[in-house]
């Protein structure tokens with residue numbers, strides 16, 4: 579009986595990891611992590627916690643979740659002006675990044691949204707192209 583419980587719980591874990599695999603593209607996430615380390619971590623930190631009261635966090639950031647569809651535009655064009663993230667205000671300028679290709683932007687979005695935003699969906703290069711056409 580005990581064995582049966584163990585076997586069923588193993589099965590459960592396996593099924594849920596397979597389901598997650600189909601929604602989040604882990605290869606993209608790993609590729610995105612490399613880009614993040616090069617292009618974002620010097621400000622937002624390797625752990626996504628930001629820098630004191632100067633650079634906002636990405637980890638569990640309400641702003642990131644509320645603006646997840648604008649993430650490609652934020653990365654490409656940067657942003658400025660006062661914003662509130664998890665009850666603190668920030669107003670330094672984030673420079674745009676025009677060195678990243680659309681597929682690199684997609685990868686870094688997947689990393690940031692999965693790791694720090696904890697979403698369970700993937701964003702495709704096509705989604706990024708469409709969102710970049712609608713930047714404000």
Ligand code: HEC
Pocket residue numbers: 614617618619620621622632633634635636639641642643649652653657658659660661663668669670671672673675686690
């Ligand atoms: C030179 C420092 C710097 C770099 C590099 C940088 N950012 Fe930012 N980022 C900022 C600052 C400063 C703000 C706040 C801008 C404001 O107050 O309007 C910000 C805001 C943000 C926000 C919205 C606020 C939040 O915390 O949710 C996101 C999302 C974001 N950055 C993601 C990224 C990603 C992804 C990269 C790498 C592709 C990146 N940033 C690179 C400095 C930087």
